Amino acid sequence: GSSFFRDMHNWFLPFDAEHSRIAPLLEGNALMKQLLETIGPQLCNSDRYSFILSVESIPSALRGSAMGAMGGELEAMKEQMRADVPTGDADKLDAAIKGYLQDLYRFYKVYERKNEFDDIFCTTISPDLPLIGRYMQKRETLLHIAEFLFRRKHYEEAANLYAELTDGKGSTDTTLLQKWGFSLQQQGRYEEALAAYTRAELIDTENEWLLRRMAHCYRLLHRPAEAADIFTQLFERHPDEAALLLQKGNALVEDGQYNEALKSFFQYEFSVEDAAKARRPIAWCLFLTGQYERACDYYGMILDSDSNLTFTDRLNAGHTALAMGRIAEAIDHYQIGQKLTPGGKTEFLAAYTADMPALLAAQVDETTIRLIPEVLRLHPL
Numbered sequence: 175g176s177s178f179f180r181d182m183h184n185w186f187l188p189f190d191a192e193h194s195r196i197a198p199l200l201e202g203n204a205l206m207k208q209l210l211e212t213i214g215p216q217l218c219n220s221d222r223y224s225f226i227l228s229v230e231s232i233p234s235a236l237r238g239s240a241m242g243a244m245g246g247e248l249e250a251m252k253e254q255m256r257a258d259v260p261t262g263d264a265d266k267l268d269a270a271i272k273g274y275l276q277d278l279y280r281f282y283k284v285y286e287r288k289n290e291f292d293d294i295f296c297t298t299i300s301p302d303l304p305l306i307g308r309y310m311q312k313r314e315t316l317l318h319i320a321e322f323l324f325r326r327k328h329y330e331e332a333a334n335l336y337a338e339l340t341d342g343k344g345s346t347d348t349t350l351l352q353k354w355g356f357s358l359q360q361q362g363r364y365e366e367a368l369a370a371y372t373r374a375e376l377i378d379t380e381n382e383w384l385l386r387r388m389a390h391c392y393r394l395l396h397r398p399a400e401a402a403d404i405f406t407q408l409f410e411r412h413p414d415e416a417a418l419l420l421q422k423g424n425a426l427v428e429d430g431q432y433n434e435a436l437k438s439f440f441q442y443e444f445s446v447e448d449a450a451k452a453r454r455p456i457a458w459c460l461f462l463t464g465q466y467e468r469a470c471d472y473y474g475m476i477l478d479s480d481s482n483l484t485f486t487d488r489l490n491a492g493h494t495a496l497a498m499g500r501i502a503e504a505i506d507h508y509q510i511g512q513k514l515t516p517g518g519k520t521e522f523l524a525a526y527t528a529d530m531p532a533l534l535a536a537q538v539d540e541t542t543i544r545l546i547p548e549v550l551r552l553h554p555l
Contacts, residue, residue, distance in 0.1 A: 178227055179220070185281040189219045196226045215269075218276035267318060313339070324353055333357035340370070348374040352384060364391045382408060389421070398428035416445040423455055432459045450480070454487070461494050462532065469494045485514040489525055496546075497536040508550055523547050 178184055178195055187193075191200060191210070200207055206229065214222055282293050320335035336354030340347065355370030368391040375384045385404050392401035405422035412418065423438035439456045443449040457472035473491040477483065488511030495504035508526070515522040526547060533543050 178223065179284075180286065182285070182287075184223070185220050185285060186277055187219060187223070189214075189222045193223075196223065199226050199229055218273040218280070220277050220280050268322075271322075320353070324357060327360075329357040329360040333361065333363075340373075345373075346377055348378045348381070348384075351377075352381075352387075355387065359387065359391060364394045367391055368395065382411070389425075393425060393428065396428075398425040399431075401425040402429065402431075416442050419445065420451060420455075423452075427455060427459060432462045435459050436463065453480075457494075458490060461490065461497065461536070464536070466494055466498045466536075470498065483514065485511040485522060486525070487511075488514060489522070489529070493529060493533060493536070496533065496538050496542070501542065505546070505549060505553075508546065509553055512550065519550065523550065526550075 191197065200210070206226065210222065210226065217225065279295060282288055282291065282295055316335055316339055320332050320339060323332040323335065333354060336350055336357060340350050340354055345351070351370050351374035355367045355374065358370060359367035368388060371384055371388045371391065375381065375388065378384065385408060389401040389404040392398065392404070402422050402425040405418050405425060409415065409418040409422065419438045419442035423435045423442065426435035426438060436456065436459045439452045439459065443452045443456070453472055453476050457469050457476065460469035460472060473487070473494055476487055477491060480487070488507045492504040492507030492511065495507060512519055512522045530543055534540065
């Protein structure tokens, strides 16, 4: 088959079973024809020619057994390939694009004179080519390109196209608005993503995927109260989805609404058999709202039953003991916490220092707060 591919134009020749070079190979070979019908749709044009011409490289004495071996797998191949045959217009277009790109790729990578050309697959190709410019501006073409980029996670380029396709306040295609928002969100452009999602949600108010995405953006934009409102809406629709109560509670904690957060966490605790996920946020909210005895109970449960303790658990248990005036107990927690800290004393003391405002708010004596680090520095690990 190598002589066939020495002619450059044959790399891009549309497949024709009657072509003079391959017709003799197919003539009288029913099995080869069946194989071609089965796997042909999955191959680009040059691969089809190459597949048939490869038979020539098999010694004539072995051709029968080689074809028989392939024939034995024919039914299995047919079943597998049947599900992959494109049906809709979009799928057929995707298949045509894929086939052309495969032909192009094989030419630049396999053609024996490939070193005489600049490999376009090693460079960035601008879509602003004069030859195809008039086609690129058609809405239908832009939709296909945007979808192609979106599915392959080229979110920046996809977002630019979706911005153009949804331009104008009158755009009511919520699918495009959602994909535009998602493409922006994946780039960390949360304000813009939220604007796109909001436009879509105004049209499709019942779309829960949108609501969840909006809540995520609100939290990343440090607007937790709005995220909490969305989690409330979602829980009203799905009272069996207890995880929404955790998400709502966490958003309320971020907003400083600790008592409201506690209500949400307690509701979660009441709703599930294993409420271990709520223990840490409940304990911390109890501490922040001055309910030290109850916070101490929860930290006791965490320290007794959780096998994945972190230094933060000991740090917060220490804060609670300190707020209750149990200084020796607090120091014990802190000392154990230091041993659990990946960064040792330095990291632990930095975390302690960051929590000083919370300790002051808990009316712990300022002198005590400042002496604790000195005690910890002097104590050997």
